[in-house]
Amino acid sequence: MKLKILIIVLLISMQSFSQEKTFSSEEVAINELIDGTLLNPNDNSKSALAIIxxxxxxxxxDGNQNFLQNNSLKKLAEGLTNQGIATFRYDKRIVKQIRKGKVDENIMFDDFVTDAKSVLDYFKEKDNFSKIYIIGHSQGSxxxxxxAKDNADGFISLAGAGQSIDGVIVEQVTKAAPMFTEDCERIFEILKQNKTTTDYPPALASIFDISLQPFMSNWMQYNPVEILKELDMPILIVNGTKDLQVSVDEAKSLKEASESAEIKIIENMxxxxxxxxxxNLENSxxxxxxFRKINPEVIETIVSFIH
Known part of the structure; x- marks a missing residue:
């Protein structure tokens, strides 16, 4: 009797494992700076690809940093590929540099754009997918x-800002520490002129350290609303009502920039x-x-949009 029960348990375990394993995983090196993981559905059809x-x-x-391990982007990728959409997610170039102990002090926001274009061009050249969508999370939006502008088939913004980074930071500082609002505005005016300054409150050093200012100057020259207006492709904008960093209003600003864009506000995400x-304590x-699961509605929304 015990043997029979053991066999039944093993059969159930094997069946559930086979049901969960609906995709194959492959490590892909785009170039010397960018490595990532490609997940392909097992049905062997020419699926769409989402670059995360x-x-x-x-x-x-996977969406992790040194002391913040949540696997959010890994869960997003696996959730999409389980629904028949191939995904490619990659380490930012600075991750590889940190691992090698050789961080480029002159890294710029434009370098991240260059890397994203390289990934898109790589898969376009391979021509293994029916369509290629870009999913950008937060700064990645x-x-x-x-x-995405010249080469993608569609774009998805997840928790992406609707204003340039200086506007986002001034807004955040005003909410958290309004006594520093004027300092923020003053420093950003200097950075807009591609200049640097050491005249900032110590409390703002994590934002305005002299080593970060050139990167910030480069980043703040881009206005998401203006860029989105130029995209001639299907667009999906997604935001959650429990987002502590990017408010729902930011998503609405992006939507106003594109009449044809779809928008989805997900409750409690x-x-x-x-x-x-x-x-907010639970949120932080x-x-x-x-151990947390990704919000199922974000998977459903993206799958529906791409399919």
């Missing part, structure tokens, strides 16, 4: 819409695509909680 671009900081292909039922803690 991570947000700000040294974010890897701006990177993605610039890269936060910045890293998790469902948050509680307060989730950034380092890899």
């Amino acid at each position: 671009i991570a947000g700000s900081g040294p974010t890897n292909r 701006l990177v993605g819409m610039i890269a 936060n910045h890293i695509l998790f469902t948050i039922e509680g307060d 803690k989730s950034y380092n909680e890899s």
Whole structure:
């Protein structure tokens, strides 16, 4: 009797494993700077491909940083590929540089755009997919819409800002520490002239450290609304009501820039695509909680848009 039960348990386990494994995984080196993971559905048909671009900081292909492990982008990729859409997600170039102990101090926002274009060109040349969409998350939304302009079949913004980064930061500082608003505005005016300054409050050093200012100057020259107006392709804009970093108003600004764009506001979804039922403390803690599942509605929305 015990043997019979054991056999039944093993058969059930094998069946559930086969059901979950609906895709193959392949490591792909785009160039010496960019490595990533390609997931392909197992049905062998020529599917659409979604290229996933991570947000700000040294974010890897899975959506993680050194002390923030949530696997949000890995879960997004696997969720999409389980629904028949191939995905490619890659480490930002700075991730590889950190691993090698050789970080380029002169790295610019434009370098991230160059990398995204290289990924898109690589898969366009391979011609293994029916269509190629770019999904940009947070900072990756701006990177993605610039890269998508000439060569992609569609663009998806996840938690992407609707204004240039200086506007985003001034707004965030005004909410959190309004006593520094004038300092922020003053420093950004200097950066707009491609100049640097050491005259900033120590409390703002994480934003305006002298080593970061050239990158910030480069980044803030791009206005997402103006770029989105130029995209002649299907566009989907997604934001969550529990996003602590990018408000729903930002998504609405992007929508106003493109009459044909679709917009989806997902109730209780936060910045890293998790469902948050509680307060801001739960929200903040989730950034380092890899056990959480990705919000199912974001998967459904993207799959429906691409299909």
